[in-house]
Amino acid sequence: MLDLLSYLIKQGVATSKELCPDLPEGVRGLPKLTEAACKNKDGTDCNLCAEACPTDAITIFKEDERGKVSLDLGSCIGCGMCVEVCPTGTIVNNPSTRTAVKKRQDLVLSNFNLDIPAPIVPSINPLFRRSVAARVVSTGCSACDMELGAAGNPIFDIERFGITVVASPRFADVLVVTGPVSKGMQAALKSCHEAMSAPRSIIALGTCAISGGVHKGGYADACGVENLLPVSVYIPGCPPHPWSIIYGMLLAMESGTLSKLSSKQAKSKANT
Amino acid sequence: MQVERIPSTFADLNVVLKERLGRLGHFTSIDGSQLIALILYPHEGKASLLEIPLEGANSYHSLTPHHAQLHWFERATYDMFGILPEGHPRFKHIYMHDPYEENFFPLRRVHLPENFQSPIKRHFSFLEVKGEGVYELPVGPIHAGIIEPGHFRFSCYGETIVNLEIQLGYVHRGVEKRLTEVALPRMHFIAEAVASDTAAANALAHAEAIESMLEIAVSERSKYLRSMALEIERLAMHIIDVGGIATDIGLLGISSTMGRLRGKALGLGDMLAGSRFLRGFIVPGGVRAAGRSLSNFKSQITILRHELKEPLNMFLDNQMALERMREIGVLKNSLCREFGMVGPAARASGEAYDTRQHFPHGAYPAMAPPVVTAKDGDILAREMVRIKEIWSTLDTLDRLIDNLPEGQTQMEVPDKLPANKIGLGVVEAFRGELVHLVLSGPKGEVLRYAIKHPSFNNWTALAIAIRNNLIADFPLCNKSFSLSYSGNDL
Ligand code: SF4
Numbered sequence: 207m208l209d210l211l212s213y214l215i216k217q218g219v220a221t222s223k224e225l226c227p228d229l230p231e232g233v234r235g236l237p238k239l240t241e242a243a244c245k246n247k248d249g250t251d252c253n254l255c256a257e258a259c260p261t262d263a264i265t266i267f268k269e270d271e272r273g274k275v276s277l278d279l280g281s282c283i284g285c286g287m288c289v290e291v292c293p294t295g296t297i298v299n300n301p302s303t304r305t306a307v308k309k310r311q312d313l314v315l316s317n318f319n320l321d322i323p324a325p326i327v328p329s330i331n332p333l334f335r336r337s338v339a340a341r342v343v344s345t346g347c348s349a350c351d352m353e354l355g356a357a358g359n360p361i362f363d364i365e366r367f368g369i370t371v372v373a374s375p376r377f378a379d380v381l382v383v384t385g386p387v388s389k390g391m392q393a394a395l396k397s398c399h400e401a402m403s404a405p406r407s408i409i410a411l412g413t414c415a416i417s418g419g420v421h422k423g424g425y426a427d428a429c430g431v432e433n434l435l436p437v438s439v440y441i442p443g444c445p446p447h448p449w450s451i452i453y454g455m456l457l458a459m460e461s462g463t464l465s466k467l468s469s470k471q472a473k474s475k476a477n478t
Numbered sequence: 479m480q481v482e483r484i485p486s487t488f489a490d491l492n493v494v495l496k497e498r499l500g501r502l503g504h505f506t507s508i509d510g511s512q513l514i515a516l517i518l519y520p521h522e523g524k525a526s527l528l529e530i531p532l533e534g535a536n537s538y539h540s541l542t543p544h545h546a547q548l549h550w551f552e553r554a555t556y557d558m559f560g561i562l563p564e565g566h567p568r569f570k571h572i573y574m575h576d577p578y579e580e581n582f583f584p585l586r587r588v589h590l591p592e593n594f595q596s597p598i599k600r601h602f603s604f605l606e607v608k609g610e611g612v613y614e615l616p617v618g619p620i621h622a623g624i625i626e627p628g629h630f631r632f633s634c635y636g637e638t639i640v641n642l643e644i645q646l647g648y649v650h651r652g653v654e655k656r657l658t659e660v661a662l663p664r665m666h667f668i669a670e671a672v673a674s675d676t677a678a679a680n681a682l683a684h685a686e687a688i689e690s691m692l693e694i695a696v697s698e699r700s701k702y703l704r705s706m707a708l709e710i711e712r713l714a715m716h717i718i719d720v721g722g723i724a725t726d727i728g729l730l731g732i733s734s735t736m737g738r739l740r741g742k743a744l745g746l747g748d749m750l751a752g753s754r755f756l757r758g759f760i761v762p763g764g765v766r767a768a769g770r771s772l773s774n775f776k777s778q779i780t781i782l783r784h785e786l787k788e789p790l791n792m793f794l795d796n797q798m799a800l801e802r803m804r805e806i807g808v809l810k811n812s813l814c815r816e817f818g819m820v821g822p823a824a825r826a827s828g829e830a831y832d833t834r835q836h837f838p839h840g841a842y843p844a845m846a847p848p849v850v851t852a853k854d855g856d857i858l859a860r861e862m863v864r865i866k867e868i869w870s871t872l873d874t875l876d877r878l879i880d881n882l883p884e885g886q887t888q889m890e891v892p893d894k895l896p897a898n899k900i901g902l903g904v905v906e907a908f909r910g911e912l913v914h915l916v917l918s919g920p921k922g923e924v925l926r927y928a929i930k931h932p933s934f935n936n937w938t939a940l941a942i943a944i945r946n947n948l949i950a951d952f953p954l955c956n957k958s959f960s961l962s963y964s965g966n967d968l
Pocket residue numbers: 236237255258259260261262263264277281282283284285286287288289
């Protein structure tokens with residue numbers, strides 16, 4: 207036991223000081239849209255991204271002169287196909303890990319209302335500002351769960367933000383759902399939610415939980431949580447990075463840490 | 479891999495299984511009018527598909543009483559196709575429970591006989607163990623931690639588990655059906671999301687199957703890069719699996735270190751594929767997004783090897799850990815054979831079966847490491863196999879990067895499959911033998927996309943191994959088998 211202790215002391219602190227940083231160069235995040243017009247040079251419609259997208263997350267509005275495109279991050283699995291095929295630079299990789307939102311429509315990106323600021327959403331429940339107990343219900347492929355598990359490792363250390371994962375819905379404040387909630391899990395999810403006392407809120411973790419992801423539309427009725435229960439925070443990604451998950455959880459808490467985060471981001475933006 | 483399609487009878491299949499002429503890779507149907515059995519011949523590196531027509535019948539004599547390894551296969555075939563295995567000793571639904579309509583068989587394409595009535599209920603019952611002092615303990619489908627759902631029904635006598643019945647299917651998403659509906663370029667995204675902790679292996683099995691139908695051979699460079707992806711996945715998962723055991727023993731220093739080091743292994747995935755889970759990397763025709771900087775790859779492996787040494791040695795030196803693992807959850811070699819177990823769990827019971835040695839996929843068998851086995855079949859043996867495989871995986875990664883050939887990584891792939899072909903991919907995922915079997919129809923449409931995840935073989939191993947052990951040892955034993963729910967449930 208002593209050797210283990212001395213080993214751990216030797217290792218020092220592994221925990222990352224920087225919170226929710228961008229993904230490293232070369233790592234695929236979710237896509238984002240730029241102002242670059244989306245039309246072939248000769249003015250014809252391009253449509254390459256919409257054809258390439260495996261989940262039909264992209265819509266091209268053909269009649270528009272500038273070439274309008276909208277992209278639903280709630281259906282996006284971050285496969286990077288659209289970024290790869292886009293010839294105009296309209297769709298590019300987004301290295302940000304701060305992609306979670308509180309309103310479903312905020313996940314729908316479009317290149318024609320780029321300057322509309324994201325709506326300010328009132329806090330969900332100020333009670334959870336400093337600490338929140340989360341119950342996790344997994345209904346997916348396990349990668350979302352593993353990334354949530356990784357958020358608890360010494361690098362990310364989710365517990366320092368007051369977030370704990372608990373073993374019963376009876377003492378949970380938020381319900382974190384991963385996976386597309388196909389028929390087999392719907393009854394169990396509902397009874398888990400019923401067992402929670404109010405106030406309670408629900409986080410949809412991962413693209414499957416938001417929309418069904420790649421599984422949407424089959425006989426197993428795998429189309430996400432929202433079909434059954436109201437969602438407060440959406441964390442897109444397949445799976446989302448542990449930092450994206452932490453960001454989403456902080457959002458659900460309306461945590462004070464969040465304001466520190468955004469001011470830091472604003473500062474670094476002002477610097478560049 | 480090429481597969482020979484052989485019209486057969488039940489008697490033929492009986493002989494193959496009885497004489498152990500080959501391994502049962504899969505057992506299912508195409509559309510409900512026949513049964514198919516995929517037989518793998520490891521020593522020849524070959525496979526054949528025995529096709530048994532049902533001649534309009536809707537049932538057959540269950541083979542399970544003579545060949546125990548078929549018991550889940552037959553249940554699954556009923557769930558998907560409505561083909562009745564008469565006389566199956568423990569017949570109940572496997573994937574589809576209460577919420578599904580009666581007589582709904584998603585992959586059946588031929589008519590059900592008129593007045594067909596399912597002999598079993600969607601709402602299932604469990605085997606009851608009777609006697610004074612015997613009680614039942616239900617666990618799940620939602621578990622205490624962050625883990626996939628499934629239901630365990632323990633029958634206990636005092637602290638001792640008399641019987642465990644495992645009921646899965648809660649994450650059945652209908653992927654096999656979905657894979658017959660989407661266009662070829664989209665298929666691999668679904669195939670790898672079957673179980674994303676096994677994303678690289680699933681993508682590889684898919685790619686191998688599709689390429690064998692299209693009769694294309696990928697470049698040597700692609701083969702090596704694919705193997706690298708597969709080995710990174712194995713490395714990351716073996717590390718976290720050992721960490722999971724440490725968590726349950728209470729060695730939190732080891733488990734958090736393993737969590738941190740798994741992160742480094744995932745970093746290798748980022749480096750190779752731009753994705754921690756190696757998603758979207760292996761595709762039919764080669765690999766995508768290759769040509770990233772691999773210059774630090776080798777030094778990262780060296781660092782990881784160095785960093786793993788001390789905590790793993792401490793884990794294996796720890797008396798408390800050894801006591802919790804030794805002689806607990808023993809899986810006998812004979813049972814392991816009878817039930818057709820695969821992967822590290824089977825190797826820990828003395829089965830020297832590693833598909834990397836036998837079936838071509840990625841850069842194997844040329845670059846396959848020696849098979850790691852142990853004989854005790856207890857938790858310790860399974861962890862020893864895992865730890866030895868961590869080392870052999872690091873060595874394999876070294877060899878792959880040292881010998882990485884130059885060349886193309888992506889070939890043109892048509893967006894449609896050829897007519898009437900069979901495609902097969904057999905891959906050694908970190909949990910063992912993974913099979914993707916694809917059959918196309920006269921127009922090049924996918925008639926059947928069948929997946930056999932290694933956990934489909936191995937769930938039963940857990941139920942057998944835990945008998946007569948203490949209930950308190952279940953979590954540890956469960957982790958040592960490292961089973962996938964989503965890969966099983968499809
Ligand atoms: S990155 Fe998202 S939007 Fe782009 S092609 Fe992939 S799934 Fe579609």
